[in-house]
Amino acid sequence: xxxxxxxxxxxxxxxxxxxxxxxxxxxxxxxxxxxxxxxxxxxxxxxxxxxxxxxxxxxxxxxxxxxxxxxxxxxxxxxxxxxxxxxxxxxxxxxxxxxxxxxxxxxxxxxxxxxxxxxxxxxxxxxxxxxxxxxxxxxxxxxxxxxxxxxxxx
Numbered sequence: 001x002x003x004x005x006x007x008x009x010x011x012x013x014x015x016x017x018x019x020x021x022x023x024x025x026x027x028x029x030x031x032x033x034x035x036x037x038x039x040x041x042x043x044x045x046x047x048x049x050x051x052x053x054x055x056x057x058x059x060x061x062x063x064x065x066x067x068x069x070x071x072x073x074x075x076x077x078x079x080x081x082x083x084x085x086x087x088x089x090x091x092x093x094x095x096x097x098x099x100x101x102x103x104x105x106x107x108x109x110x111x112x113x114x115x116x117x118x119x120x121x122x123x124x125x126x127x128x129x130x131x132x133x134x135x136x137x138x139x140x141x142x143x144x145x146x147x148x149x150x151x152x153x154x
Contacts (some may be wrong), residue, residue: 017043026063034070041073049078055080067091097104 021039026034037045045062046053052060060078062071067088069075079087 020053028071033064034072036070045073045076053079063087116140 021042024042025035025037043050049060050113053062054060057080059080061081061084062076063079063084064071064075065077068091
């Protein structure tokens with residue numbers, strides 16, 4: 001038997017962890033967050049807690065300090081989802097206060113959502129809905145500035 005040969009069980013565990021690493025790295029990229037961890041660094045950083053990672057209330061997550069900067073060994077810690085939410089809320093309050101201090105006003109948006117319409121059309125672009133219902137929808141959309149020509153998605 002070769003010394004570098006992994007047993008079947010070890011290969012399964014490696015694949016499981018490597019998939020988790022790739023998923024986390026991909027998630028960071030999709031959120032435009034820099035990722036500066038190799039698989040080996042990621043695996044060693046998790047250590048024995050690797051099987052406790054997840055989204056559940058009692059599970060652990062990789063969290064960046066102040067929700068900013070890259071995922072790098074110097075900028076991450078382990079914590080629960082509740083701790084992550086508390087950090088995010090704290091950062092949101094700090095950013096909001098900074099805007100207020102710089103002369104911006106803070107008023108939560110309370111305006112009603114304007115109605116959007118969608119019109120069913122056949123392959124030639126002809127409306128399929130009953131005429132009066134379509135007219136009411138069109139008028140409502142024009143009133144809120146959301147009207148589009150027939151056959152386009154709104």
